[in-house]
Amino acid sequence: MDHGETGGNASRPVAASPVFVMGVCGVGKSLLARRLADALGVAMVEADDFHSDENRRKMARDLPLTDADRLPWLDAVSAAAKRQVQSTGGAVVACSCLRRAYRDRIRGALGNSVFLHLAGPRALIAERLAARTSHFVGAGLLDSQLDILEPLEDDESGIALEINVPIDDVVVTALDELRRMGAPAQSIV
Numbered sequence: 001m002d003h004g005e006t007g008g009n010a011s012r013p014v015a016a017s018p019v020f021v022m023g024v025c026g027v028g029k030s031l032l033a034r035r036l037a038d039a040l041g042v043a044m045v046e047a048d049d050f051h052s053d054e055n056r057r058k059m060a061r062d063l064p065l066t067d068a069d070r071l072p073w074l075d076a077v078s079a080a081a082k083r084q085v086q087s088t089g090g091a092v093v094a095c096s097c098l099r100r101a102y103r104d105r106i107r108g109a110l111g112n113s114v115f116l117h118l119a120g121p122r123a124l125i126a127e128r129l130a131a132r133t134s135h136f137v138g139a140g141l142l143d144s145q146l147d148i149l150e151p152l153e154d155d156e157s158g159i160a161l162e163i164n165v166p167i168d169d170v171v172v173t174a175l176d177e178l179r180r181m182g183a184p185a186q187s188i189v
């Protein structure tokens with residue numbers, strides 16, 4: 001199993017559209033992606049695991065990444081998602097996907113993909129970031145990410161999900177939405 005790609009189960013039927021959990025740092029992407037991947041019986045891909053050392057150094061110093069920093073990273077994340085879709089039939093990817101152009105690039109690499117945009121009040125995200133100790137990204141990147149965030153547009157497959165509720169409720173809503181969109185519905189038990 002590759003670094004950053006965990007938990008696939010080839011024996012369960014799933015549709016091929018990868019699901020991306022997107023949003024700014026600390027909004028809860030990794031937690032939701034892990035929960036959804038488990039519920040769907042597919043692999044989770046953690047985009048943070050595909051950053052170059054240089055990107056990680058920048059983020060650790062609260063320096064926002066540029067498009068030039070992000071594009072090769074997004075390509076590596078897309079390649080990992082593709083491997084999982086091909087080998088296990090699906091993937092749930094925790095990846096910021098902040099700008100429309102980034103999502104277009106991902107769709108260019110993977111075809112149709114579903115985006116679940118986690119969104120909520122800045123103060124709540126900052127509070128959760130401040131409480132989190134085991135991660136190289138802290139609250140210092142939050143405002144730069146909120147500044148460039150481009151929410152989903154009408155022609156994009158996906159939906160925004162409110163984070164100001166317990167994670168179990170976010171999971172239920174996300175699974176309902178995936179079912180409604182006809183995404184990986186047949187894998188939902």
Ligand SMILES: Nc1ncnc2c1ncn2[C@@H]1O[C@H](COP(=O)(O)OP(=O)(O)OP(=O)(O)O)[C@@H](O)[C@H]1O
Pocket residue numbers: 023024025026027028029030031032048094096128129131132135137163164165166167170
């Ligand atoms: N609905 C929720 N209720 C309470 N706490 C939550 C909820 N969602 C996430 N958290 C907590 O918020 C913190 C940030 O979540 P997480 O690490 O999943 O965010 P992230 O978007 O993946 O961050 P990053 O982009 O920096 O990797 C974690 O400590 C997580 O347990």
Ligand SMILES: O=C(O)[C@H](O)[C@@H](O)[C@H](O)[C@H](O)CO
Pocket residue numbers: 024025026047048059064065070096097098137141
């Ligand atoms: O600049 C970005 O697009 C984000 O910072 C991502 O690179 C990070 O992976 C994540 O949000 C922090 O863990």
